[in-house]
Every structure is written in C-alpha cells, then in structure tokens.
Amino acid sequence: MSQQKAKITTTTLVIAIIALIIGALIGYAVASATMVPYSKYAELEKKLKEMGAPAAPAAPEYTFYYVSHGGPADPWWAPVIKGSQDAAKLLNVRVVYSGPEKFSIPALVDLLNSAIAARPNGIILTITNYNALDQPARSAISQGIPIIAVNVPDPRPANQRIPYLSYVGINDYDAGYYLAKYLIDKGYKPKRVVIGIHEVGHIGLETRAKGITDAITQAYPGTPVEKLDITTDPTKAAEAFKSYLTAHPDTDVIFTLGPLGSHPALQVLREMKLTGKVHLLTISIDDTILKAIDAGELDAAASQQQYAQGFLPVVFMYLYVKYGIIPPPQVPTGPIIIDKAKLEIVKKQIATTGGA
C-alpha cells in the first residue's frame, strides 16, 4: 500500500503537478495580458471606468436605475452600458447600471428590488422573465416610479403585460423576418431554404426561425423552409448541413441564428465549394462574420445596435420625467441588416461604441 502510494507521488503526480503549474502559468499570463487583441472592449472598459469617476459639474438632476440581466462582465452589454452613461452625461442625470455577474433571474429580481428601494426617478428594465418580474415591477409603478422596458419585452397582450411606458429594442421575430425580407427585397426567389437552429426549443431562436419562415412563405407560398437541428457543436453542425445539402441539392439559402451556426455553415460552404452559390444569412455579428461579409461569403447579418438600447431609454425617461413627454409604445433599435454596402458604417459603430 505505502509503496504503491509512494510510486504515485513520484511519477504520475509529478507529471500532474508540472502540467498544472504550466496551466496555472498560462492562465495567469492570459489574465495579466488581459487578452488585448481579443477584447475590443478592453479600451472601452477602461473608458467606462474613467467615466465612473465624478466629472459632472453640477449635481445630477435625476437618478435612473438601469437593471438588466446582462452583467458588466458580458462584452455584449458593454456598448449598452456605454450608451446609458453617455446619455446620462449629456443630460446631466445619474444612471446606475446593475446586472448580475452571472445570468440569474433571482439575482435580477433582487437587483430590481434594491433599485426600487433606492427610490429613483425612473427604472429601465429588461423583462427577461415576466413571471418573476411582474410583481416587483408593478409595485414600482404603483409607487410612482416609471419603467421603460429594454432588450426583452413582456410578450403578453397589452392588457396583461406590465404597464411600462415603452419598449426599446428589437424582437426576435422581426430579426428573422427582416433578415429574410432583405433577401426577398433584392429580388431573389429561393428554391429551398434551411434554417440551422443550434438550440432546439430555445424560444428566442424558434421565434427568429418563425420570422424567417413567415417572410419567405408570405412572399413565395410553397417554398420549402425547413429547420435543421445543428446543435451547438461545430462538427455536428457542419455534418448536419452537409447531409442536408446532399439530401436536398436544390437548397440555395441557409439561415443561421447566431455565430454557433454561422461559423460551421461558412466552413461547410467553403469545403463543398458552394460559397456564393448557396446564400448564407445570419443573426448577430462578430469578427468572423464581418470578414465573411467583406469577402462575399456571407450575404448579410442582422444586428440590433445595442448602444442605442443603452442611450435611448435614458433619453425617453428624461423627457418623460422632466417634460411629461410620453414615448411611443415601441422603439425599435433594429434589426438592421448589415451587408457589404453597410460594412463601413457598421465598422464605425463598432469602433465608437464597442459593438453592433
């Protein structure tokens, strides 16, 4: 027994320790190098920190709370935070942004409750889960704190939903609908359309897919539009697309609903030498997608311009609180469809706001 244990300590364990030390070193180096080439947000985060410093000359006129399910660590939300702070600066109001470190509905409810307890002049809120947020949101409104919904609306009919002033953001249905509409408006008549869905049953993705399906079947009834379960695994996604294209060689349009679908779809089209022959459209962008649009491998991508989702609700809340101007019930920030023609202006948006 003891001899055996001694053996472990001397051989396998030494290897393990060495390997772990290397791992720790890498981890440390990565963390200390702060991943500059990857995070286009590093600059932005620095700026955000500077912005946090008290620079406002006069005391802020109003205080608004921005309560969202997107934590400060999630880069997608960095432009939103920046937008809200920029608007606050311009209007001389204070906007307190709070979001849970990790996606959590209970944490979101807690944050909303503490925001209400702070008795701000207005609350800007993502209705990420209307069941959980219904009661605290209604109590805020009954206490005279107006609410503007952002990013995720309350999907229930108007007489049942939380009586917020306005919703600023896009909805998933529109994102799909206008993306498909883009193709149709260009005069293209698809023969067969496949929608790669990477999380089957995810309500947001299914809604996007429904938007796409509706846009195409309304324009050209009878066009086959099929959903394909591609999973979040790139190899499975690639082979699923490949098998689908083999089973249906007449497929000429592929839609994907996020980077997890568009990356493997791009790769498959390259491997099968179908780039340009099969149209590829996707929702939400990253560097790979922008490059592919530039190279003509991808037709277009839908985006929701998140900076506007930070900026606009602050402006609307200010106008409402100060002048009694009621915002329209819905203010879309997208979807905008990014194709090669819009690439330059979108690059500007990314450079100035940190995302699109």
Added chain:
Amino acid sequence: MSIGKNVITLGFIARHPEIGVLTSFFSISLIFIVRIPDKFLTIPTLYSILTLAGELGVASIGMAFLMITGEFNLSISSVYALVPMGVVLMVDLWGVDMLAASIIMLLVAYGIGVTVGYITIKTGIPSFISSLGMMMFLRGILLAVTGGFSLRLEKDHWLADVLNGPIGDLGLRTSAVWLLVLTAIFAFILDWTPYGNWTYAVGASSNTARELGVSVSKVKLTNFGVSSLLAGLAGLMALSRFRVVDPTLGQGLELETITSAVLGGCLLTGGYGSISGTFLGAFLIAMTRVGLVLAQAPAYWYSAFIGIILIIATVINLFIVKKYVTSG
C-alpha cells in the same frame, strides 16, 4: 449435447461486448438502407459519418477506458474546449508554434485528468462528483477569460491539416483516420497487454486487483489522465477544422461519450467493456444523425431515436452480461 460448442459460443459472446451495439447497428442501417438506398450507401455518406464520429469517438475511447476502470470523468467536456482555447491564446497572443502549444496544452489536459483522479482517490468521493465539479470549474474559467466570445486561430499551420485536414474530394478527413488508428491502439492495449488486464481487474474489483499486486491508484490515475488527454486531442481536431473555439464548445460531450461507451458495451459499474464497441457506439450515433437528415426525417426526432437505441442496446448488453459473464 455438444457442450464444447456451447462453451465456445458463450465464451465468444462474453468476450465480445460489442454484440449489443452490433445488433442496434445492423437494425438501424437496415432501416436507412431500405428507406434511402441511393443516398445512404455512398462513400461521401460514409465519410460524413466518420467525420461526425471523429471527435466524439476519440473522446469516447478515453471515457470507455476509464469506465472500464470503474470511474467517470465528466470534466472531459470542458477539457475539450480548454485545450484548443489555450492553443489559440498561445499561438495568437505569444506567437508560440502551434505544435509546441498543442503539446503543452495536452500535458495540461493530462494533468487535469490526473488531478481529478487524485482528488477522487484521496478523498474517496465518487468520480462523478469530483469530475462534475472540475467540469463546471473549467467551464467557468473558459467563460470568464473569453467573456463568452469565441476566439479565432488566425495562422495556418501544417498541424491543423494533420489533425483534421481533408483527404481527397469526397469528404474524408484525417480525423477519421485518427479515430480508426486510436481505436486500434487502445483496443490492443486493453485486450492484449498486461496494462489492459490491470484495467479490467481494477474495474471489476479493486480489492482483488490490489491483492494480486496491481497498483490500483496508478492505473486509475493514468486512465483519468488518458481520458482527459484524448478529449483534449479531440478538441484540437475540432479547432483544426473550424479555426474557431467557442467557450461553449463541447457542452454535453460528457454524456454523449458515456452514451457511446455504454452503447458499445461498457458497464457503468466498470470491469467490462470494449473499445471497438465504443467506436461502433460513436459510429452508430453519428450514423443515426446523418441518416435521419438524409432520410429527410424531421431532424427534431434525433434525440428521441438515440434514447430508444440506448435503452435497447443496454438491455441487450445487460442480458448478455447477466446470462454469460457473471454466472460463467
């Protein structure tokens, strides 16, 4: 009565845990062959299945080896993403050669596996828990470091073509070759070397194995390390093809590798199983996925299909084990 013949048959079945998976394999193939003979029985389809089975199969071999030892390693799904992520960071950030970066990260993977094993053996907690904890820990690190965004491997390297490059124009990839070669190597180790014997012995009864002079801890630690190493290699294969690593890469792989191993005849309790069976298990999973798409079946049925196959194959396996292995 021909007792001799009977013994041979029983022995044959007992020594071949692949019977269950072969039964499922032939029944499913038959369905596809009848339904879509023109599309299913083609070389590109075979290559597509092999490609799909590639990464899953390589990771499953490691899992099967460990399961035969009587342990689990759920953390492989995170290692599957961690290794390529580390390689991309090293290559793009520091300009490290991809080969060197890969070797370093594979060592790290091995180290992680051994660590999970060490925690398991030292503390006596089930490996299901220790590796579950490690899985969540590593996934959390991945998400935190990347902020949830994917990383891209910018530079080309010959290693990428070796790990998962195209061979010819029909869709064959080197990942399929890796799978076949690794299956052969590990099947050989398991069934033809003393180390394979120890692995079986440790899984069947670690006390007996210890009394017979087998270093139980060492075998377990090594197999933990190997399971992690192979998952890392599979992750590198995925990276080599797509040049992109998502921090969510590999989520669910831990259960899928267990599915292939169990389909292939591995017992959850250890001591019994087969590498070639596991290969067939992974192949069967891939074949079902490709076949259903080719058959133009609504792809949403895939999961339901695999569930039924898993239960049937396991029932067959259990029947074989009960009937011929434990009593014999």
